[in-house]
Amino acid sequence: MLNSPAHPPRVLGVIPARLASTRLPRKMLLDIAGEPMLAWVYRAARACTVLDSVLIATDSAEIMALAQRYGFPAVFTPEDCASGTDRVRAVAQAIPSDIYVNIQGDEPLLRPEHLQALLEPMLTPREDGQVVEVSTLATPCPPEQFDSPSAVKVVCARDGRALYFSRSPVPYDRDGLGQGVPPLKHLGLYAFRRDMLERFTTLPPSRLEATEKLEQLRLLEHGIDIWVAQTPFDSRGVDTEEDRQAVEAILYAKAAAAAGVAQP
Template sequence: MSQPRTLGVIPARLASTRMPRKVLREIAGKPMLAWVYEAARACPELDGVIIATDSEEVAAVCRAHHWPVELTSPDLPSGSDRVHAVAQLHPAELYVNIQGDEPLLKPEHLTALLRPFQQAHVEVTTLKVSCTPANIANPNAVKVVTALDGRALYFSRATIPYARERVGEQQNVWKHIGLYAYRAQALTRFHALEPSELEMTERLEQLRFLENGISLYVEPTTYDTIGVDTEEDLQRVEALLRSRS
């Protein structure tokens, strides 16, 4: 049997710091993880999707729903490290890191994420969406600035760019959406690197790539998401999903 070219991996950690057990919380009649998995499976560019968890409870839910799952060490420090653990068992050319707390995920997000790999020099990709005025000063909404060719220059919880001469005016700010795709060798290199100073300062693992000279290409999307970190986030997502159905 041929190896899949592109594998989606959903890190699903049960012991989340801000909202424990959130990947199993019910949203509009289904576990949060179900919304994420079903959207990922609907993406035609993915050859397979595997859930990577540190919890036997999550693994049992996956088996009950016939979702492919791998148990990974609870000591892994990041979602990218969990994707790397799955990569040791399931070889592929490209790996897609699909956050387990993004129940508003659409297949179109993943299609956009994979588009830049048509260029051979691209090693890592991620997404951006126009930032709403309410999120421009929100540190939980990570911002990104890019070069003209789409390479990320920096990610920050601060408002970047800062419009020094137009304070209070509408700014062209981009919000980062925390989905990533990597060539296998870039994922291996990330795993081998120590957490970087900027990464630890901002608590943003993607800065490890930039500090070590690895380019991230940022593809725009028109579809925003709400990563679920609080009860308020969950309620907002539930209202949106119920309105869709």
């Protein structure tokens, strides 16, 4: 059972965290550069001043124990949540907020700047009067990742609305001149207004979603706009041991640079 705080936050960051990952078992608890992966994510999220509060949502007693050991706010959510978004919705049903941010727990390279950019479309009134109900984030796609199905690409309209997300290399540069639309890599952060979060999780899964295995396509196929903010800061999720080692190397390098230690 979740308890509603005395002063509900306007912007609540939620980190869905479960142990039953398929490709990298128990990855939320894995040590990366001397800290559990979840600790890196929580601390980066908490450093973002735009978020009023951040909590971990889990169905795991082990993750709850880790949160308590580190002093991170955490709540139990039902075991049958089908996705991280459903876990965020479980939090929303008990803790009122205007905006809920779904923060992936396997993104230890998360930066406060990611969250600031993500929330800007929702917190800045638009000149056309439209209210942004859902926002997400993208960054320039590195050339070596453009053909990779693991790197999700997004194509946007001029005003920033997402036109399509795909694991395929889009947009396709037919003439090979390199002068087309610069490709964007989608970063899996989402911000929802309360009513839209509830609506999203009650919509039936869509055909495009099932084909690409991309949950956000459910919104587009049902005619719901997703606004895409952009950031120059790339990230890398941890789904495999190779990912873990690569991210760990990056974090060690950052720590060394901050300490003024020369790299070999």
